[in-house]
Amino acid sequence: MEIVYPRACGVDVHKSFIVAVICISESIKPKYIKKRFSTFNNQLIQFREWLIENNCQNVCMESTGKYYIPVYNALESHISNVVVANPKWVKAIKGEKDDNKDAKWIADLFKFGIVRSSYIPEKDIRILREFTRYQYKLVNIRSSEKNRFQNALTTGNCKLDLVFTDVFGKSASSIVDTILSDEPYTSEDILSKVHGRCKSSTEDILSAVEGTDLNHFQKERSKIVQKHIEYVDSLLDEVQHHIDMMVLAYEDYIQLLMAIPGISRKSAIIIISELGIDVSQWSNARKLAAWAGLAPGRNESAGKKKSVKISKVVSTLNHALFRLHMLLSRIRHAATMQKNLTEFPSVAARSVPS
Incomplete structure (x- = not known):
């Protein structure tokens, strides 16, 4: 596999400390630099300076509850490429888990560019x-x-x-x-x-x-x-x-969303708060709907399709868009009924109970 990031840092995040491993793949045999930091703010600043000293601008960490947020805040606007990954994409092999190995495993995966980044909008x-x-x-x-x-x-x-x-x-x-x-x-x-x-x-x-x-x-x-x-x-x-x-700064975007039938001002604000104003993170509308938890996943093996569940990761956006979906479904149903009444009045009359 091609190495995308010659210098990549994997971070194993905990509540009170983090373990960081920088993987330098500039030669045949990779070199690893490991260091542990506390999650106090002054230690996180030292972690950031340590990355800059080692010329590492590519950092990957898993989204462990809320513990990753202070780390992300310390690196934001100072490190060019900070990836927060879903734990399922960087899950270590059982029997080979400890803090140092987890950070090293994340760095090894990340340097090949195979770790998907979670969507983290701007601070506002x-x-x-x-x-x-x-x-x-x-x-x-x-x-x-x-x-x-x-x-x-x-x-x-x-x-x-x-x-x-x-x-x-x-x-x-x-x-x-x-x-x-x-x-x-x-x-x-x-x-x-x-x-x-x-x-x-x-x-x-x-x-x-x-x-x-x-x-x-x-x-x-x-x-x-x-x-x-x-x-x-x-x-x-x-x-x-x-x-x-x-x-107030997003009033134009709110008015644009409210132009969609069924989108109220409150729903427009919820959509902006969850998706932001730049939806280029998703290549198409289907992927955005799947991310919002409004579409089932794909689970197929040996030609057999297995059951899937709809994600519930973004509950507020899920509810706002689901209400819109139900409203549009009623509108489409009413339009279909009206069309049937217009084109086939005799059939429609027989289908209506007395």
């Missing part, structure tokens, strides 16, 4: 990605708390969810606050909280509230959940404010 995009992923987590937390609050009402024989579309709407929230208060209330107090445009009948609302059985401690627990929901809402507002400030 990485920071935006941290915010959008945190926003996604906060939304999930809020949904869990809302479900917990709804369950508390259900176990207390409060059936407001049967008469209101949204238990956290204006009318339902006012009624729930009245129920959770320690003050006695009447039917008139409940009905006074209902908004004038509410479509539910007064009889159904009173029936849903009648018989509510929540003791003092159940009410206090529900109030705690309410406070947590309000706190998460405030955090989401703060996170959204920072996201809006960070995406």
Whole structure:
């Protein structure tokens, strides 16, 4: 095999230390230089200077959790070619594993150029990605708390969810606050909280509230959940404010993505935070879809196709694009049905149940 990088460094990354091995293949027999560094920032700077002293501008490390990020930050903009590889591409042979051998194995593989690089966007995009992923987590937390609050009402024989579309709407929230208060209330107090445009009948609302059985401690627990929901809402507002400030430089790209049917502003920001603004990392759309976890892999041996799973490595992008996929599928289905109704009205009429 042809040696692509005559000087290549393999790095075995751990939480508290790294082991680096520089492979110099400028003669028939390769030469190896090994050194160990701590993951403290001053030691990582020494690691960077050690690479520069040995004229090594090609570094490869495996993406070990979050431990590789400080190393990558120290090398970024100082070392020209830093590759972060999926562990499956640099996995060592069993029985031949230790820190020094792992780093040497990575260097040996990397010098031939056979190690695929993971996509690492520029720093501004990485920071935006941290915010959008945190926003996604906060939304999930809020949904869990809302479900917990709804369950508390259900176990207390409060059936407001049967008469209101949204238990956290204006009318339902006012009624729930009245129920959770320690003050006695009447039917008139409940009905006074209902908004004038509410479509539910007064009889159904009173029936849903009648018989509510929540003791003092159940009410206090529900109030705690309410406070947590309000706190998460405030955090989401703060996170959204920072996201809006960070995406000012990408407004043109956001508007371009929003021109696609089904892409909202929030979805456009998520796509940019995960993919960046330069998609040249992927040679075609199919590879990008596979990287995003929206396409199954290829697993074939001896002419037999084996089962494959869809990757879940980028959950936020996966959900955003999956929603778009479902929307476009509905649009295509509706267009097909409309075409059938136009071209074959008699057949379509017979297929519609009476």
